[in-house]
Amino acid sequence: MQKTALEFIVSALIAGAALAAAQAPSAANDGQQQFADLGVCKLVNGLQIADCRLGYRTWGKLNADRSNAVLFPSYFSGTSQSLAGFVAADELIDPAKYFVIAVDAFGDGVSSSPSNSAAQPGPLFPAFTIRDMVSAEYRLATESLGLKRLHAVIGISMGGMQTFEWMVDYPDFMDEAIPIVGSPRLTGYDLLLWRTEEDALRSDPAWKNGHYTQAPALGAVEAVHQMNLTTPANFAREHPPEKFAADYSAYYSKGILPFDANDWLSQLEAMIHHDVTRGGSMEDAEKGVKARVLVVVASQDHMVNPLPAEGFAKAIGARVFVLDSDYGHISFAYESETAGKAVRAFLDGR
Numbered sequence: 001m002q003k004t005a006l007e008f009i010v011s012a013l014i015a016g017a018a019l020a021a022a023q024a025p026s027a028a029n030d031g032q033q034q035f036a037d038l039g040v041c042k043l044v045n046g047l048q049i050a051d052c053r054l055g056y057r058t059w060g061k062l063n064a065d066r067s068n069a070v071l072f073p074s075y076f077s078g079t080s081q082s083l084a085g086f087v088a089a090d091e092l093i094d095p096a097k098y099f100v101i102a103v104d105a106f107g108d109g110v111s112s113s114p115s116n117s118a119a120q121p122g123p124l125f126p127a128f129t130i131r132d133m134v135s136a137e138y139r140l141a142t143e144s145l146g147l148k149r150l151h152a153v154i155g156i157s158m159g160g161m162q163t164f165e166w167m168v169d170y171p172d173f174m175d176e177a178i179p180i181v182g183s184p185r186l187t188g189y190d191l192l193l194w195r196t197e198e199d200a201l202r203s204d205p206a207w208k209n210g211h212y213t214q215a216p217a218l219g220a221v222e223a224v225h226q227m228n229l230t231t232p233a234n235f236a237r238e239h240p241p242e243k244f245a246a247d248y249s250a251y252y253s254k255g256i257l258p259f260d261a262n263d264w265l266s267q268l269e270a271m272i273h274h275d276v277t278r279g280g281s282m283e284d285a286e287k288g289v290k291a292r293v294l295v296v297v298a299s300q301d302h303m304v305n306p307l308p309a310e311g312f313a314k315a316i317g318a319r320v321f322v323l324d325s326d327y328g329h330i331s332f333a334y335e336s337e338t339a340g341k342a343v344r345a346f347l348d349g350r
Contacts, residue, residue, distance in 0.1 A: 030059045030095070031084055033110070036144035041112070041136050047126035050119040054111045054140050055104035056080055059087050060095035069150050070347070071166075071174075072102045073137060076158040076267055077259050080104045086156075091336065092343045098151065103140060105133045105158065107266035114210070114262035122262050123210030130158070130274040134165045138173070152176035152347055153291075156332060157304060158267065160296075161274050164312070168276045171290040178343055180296040180332055181323075184276040184285065184312045187305040193228050194272050197221050201265055210262050217255025221264070226251060228302045230328040237326075286315040293318035294346040296332065296339060303329035319346065 034056055041052035057080040062069060070093055072083055080102040086092040093100050104110040106128050114125035141147045153174050155163040160182015167177045168184075183190070201207060206216035227235065239247050256264055276285045295313040297306035299322055313320045321342045323331035332339050 031057055033057060033080070036140045038136060038139050038143070041132070041139075043126055043128055043132045045127060045129075049106070049112050049117075049126060049128070051117070052112050052136065054136055054144075055108075056140060057084070057102045059100040059102075060098055062099045066147065067149065067151060068098045069141070069145075069147055070098045070100050070152045070154060071137060071141060071150050072100055073133065073153075073155045073159040073162040074103060074105045074108055075156045075160075076271065077108070077256070077264060078159075079108050079110050091340050092154065093347065094344060098347065101141070101145070103137050105162065105267070106136065107263045107270065109260055109263050111136075113260070114266055115260035125262065125266060127269055128266065130161050130165050130270050131169065131278075133270065134162050134169055137162070137166075138170055141173075150174040152178060154178040154180070154343070154347075155182060156180045157182060157329065158271055160304075160309075161271065164276050164309075165274075167289045167291055167293065168285050171288050174291050176293070176347065177289075177291040178294045178296065178346060179309060180339075180343075181298050181301055181304050181306075181329055183274070183304050183306075183308045184282070185308050186271065186274060187308060189305050190303070191272060193224070193303065194268055197224050198265065198268050198272070200224055201261060201268075207261055210265075212261065215257060216261050217253065217257050218261055218264070219252030219255045222251045222255045223248070225256075228328075229330060231300050231302060231326040234326040234328065282312070283315070286312060289316050292346075294321060294343065295319070296321045296323065296343070298323040298325075298328055298331040300324065300326055300331070301329045 036054045038052040038054060041049040074080055074083060083102040087095050087100050089096060107113045109115050114122050117125050120126065141150060150173055153163050153166045160179035163177050163179035164182055164184040200220040201218055204216060204218050206212060293316060295309050295318050297309050299306060310320060323335050323339060325331045325335060327334045
């Protein structure tokens with residue numbers, strides 16, 4: 001079955017990381033799935049997640065003064081396993097230098113999600129926000145891992161949104177923050193995309209208002225997603241007319257599978273309502289940031305508009321690294337050599 005461009009990238013990165021890990025000494029738990037049981041997670045809407053769990057994976061070791069921890073939350077529809085390929089000496093984070101904590105965000109099917117909750121299954125699972133994801137990650141860092149500070153928070157896409165939230169919610173808890181193709185607040189163009197995906201999901205008869213017994217493929221959702229993942233120029237090059245029919249058919253046969261539809265919707269809603277100002281002013285949110293910040297944006301991003309991130313960076317005097325390829329939102333993966341070099345240098349204080 002056809003893979004999407006992002007799936008090819010992630011597969012290649014994970015394979016590379018596995019090879020690197022096999023060739024280098026590592027900590028005992030490197031890359032293994034772990035869980036933190038947080039009990040009840042209270043949400044900003046007044047509801048709560050019962051039997052709240054966060055999945056995570058770690059690489060590397062804490063140094064003597066426990067000052068080298070880097071938290072790495074997952075992107076939309078990704079997992080901590082998906083992040084494994086970015087943890088290597090020549091990728092985003094070198095585990096020989098840093099204790100890397102890749103976290104499964106709520107709704108990814110590993111951490112507490114509509115698809116895996118026994119007490120609040122499917123549509124009964126409470127709506128959560130990006131801020132709720134970050135609150136649980138803070139509890140993971142402090143309660144489960146006993147950390148008093150992070151060297152950095154770094155995230156891609158929805159992980160970048162979480163990174164902006166971290167800067168505002170816990171300004172004293174990190175030295176550095178690196179949001180990659182993320183945003184402090186979505187633009188109308190972003191909302192048009194995510195609302196269209198949401199409407200396509202809810203209108204699919206196979207979704208059955210979230211009470212399905214067989215996971216729906218949701219082909220229209222996948223088609224809309226793919227249309228915005230890169231750029232028109234890139235899509236036209238990668239999908240010439242003679243192969244378009246087969247590619248389009250694959251979107252509808254595979255759809256978003258194996259990702260669960262209710263999980264997809266829950267993370268969509270979290271992004272749609274993401275706003276680090278909490279209804280206040282962006283200026284007040286910016287003034288509270290204390291971390292040293294590198295903002296990575298893609299100039300041709302059709303999925304997460306770069307303007308809010310660039311504006312935030314300018315306001316706080318952050319460094320900006322611009323990816324300018326027609327791979328759009330996933331330019332960071334195709335330009336991993338240059339992007340990785342910039343991120344590694346920033347993490348090292350250069």
